[in-house]
Amino acid sequence: MKKRLWLIMWAALVIVAVGAWSGVAMAQEGGEVRSLRGAVPLEGADQAPEMARWMPDSHGLPRNYLQQPPLIPHHIEGYKIDLRQNKCMTCHSWSKAKETHATKISLTHFRNRFGTELSDVSPQRYFCTQCHVPQKDAKPLVDNSFKPVDSVM
Ligand code: HEC
């Protein structure tokens, strides 16, 4: 029992020490939070920076790795997904895909988390934009040196 108490005290001490050390490190860096927006002030700016445009619609964008949710090759402005409606499914569902020429949702999208195959899109795949994103011609906020493997090129 005593041994356990000592252990807890030591753990508490280590946590406090690490906390204090990181506080010092932050103060040395000037303690400033650097935002991705950069040095653009929020107040006083008379004009918001121009918004990037949606990339023009295309026939699908290249995938970078297996299992990547394909990027959306069209704009989705105003496309609602909520309890009552799912705009994406008005084109991408299996029943509509033929007339809309949209890609049918993947077979994997009918499987629920217990592995049961459902007759319609699974609740865990309902909010499409959780995984699929449209593209804008904007400068990346963070540099990225990721290279796709040859097998998907
Ligand atoms: C008005 C019909 C329509 C709606 C609504 C629509 N799409 Fe599409 N989508 C298409 C068509 C058509 C294509 C195929 C483009 C092509 O390959 O020529 C496509 C392509 C895609 C692709 C690329 C598939 C691939 O294999 O590369 C994804 C992902 C996608 N859409 C997701 C969405 C999502 C998510 C929504 C809702 C936010 C949505 N779409 C709403 C018509 C639609």
Ligand code: HEC
């Ligand atoms: C949890 C993440 C996730 C959600 C949510 C999701 N998808 Fe996907 N989607 C993927 C992944 C990963 C792939 C590629 C692998 C596969 O086919 O499962 C994919 C593939 C696709 C494809 C290409 C199918 C093909 O044959 O190439 C379409 C179209 C698509 N999804 C549309 C949708 C639509 C529409 C919704 C909303 C109803 C949606 N997805 C929701 C992850 C997701």
